[in-house]
Amino acid sequence: MHGSARARVAAFAAAEEPIEWDVLRDEWTYLLLAWIRQRVSAGSEALKLVDAVYSHLNFPEVMGAFVSFLNPEKDEEQLLLDWGRYLRNCEARYRR
Numbered sequence: 001m002h003g004s005a006r007a008r009v010a011a012f013a014a015a016e017e018p019i020e021w022d023v024l025r026d027e028w029t030y031l032l033l034a035w036i037r038q039r040v041s042a043g044s045e046a047l048k049l050v051d052a053v054y055s056h057l058n059f060p061e062v063m064g065a066f067v068s069f070l071n072p073e074k075d076e077e078q079l080l081l082d083w084g085r086y087l088r089n090c091e092a093r094y095r096r
Contacts (some may be wrong), residue, residue, distance in 0.1 A: 026065060028051070029060050030090040042080055050083065062086065 032053055046072045047068050054060065054067045064070055066083040074082070 008058055025057060025060060026062060027063060027094070029057055030087070030094065033056075033063075033083070035089075037083065044076060047076065047079055047083075050079075 005096065032078070033050065036046060036049050036053070047066075050063070050066060051068055054063045057063075066079045066086060067080060068074075068079055
C-alpha cells in the first residue's frame, strides 16, 4: 500500500516543472504576508511580524519598502500603506 502511494507521488512530482527558488520564495512571501494582514490587527504588532518574516525569509527585496527598520523615516501608517500596495500588486500578478 505504501509503495503504491509513494510511486504515485514520485510520478506526480516528476511530471511537475521545476520552480526556481526565487519564484517560489516570492509566492510564499506573498501568501504569508497576506495571511498576516488578514489575521492580525493592522498596527505595530503586524509590522513586527513583517520584520520577522523579512529576516526569516533571508531578506527578500520585495519587502524592502515596508520593513520598519529599513525605513526609519516612514511612520506606521506609511508602512501599512506600502504593505497594502505590495499585496494588491501581488494579487493582480497571481490572478493571471
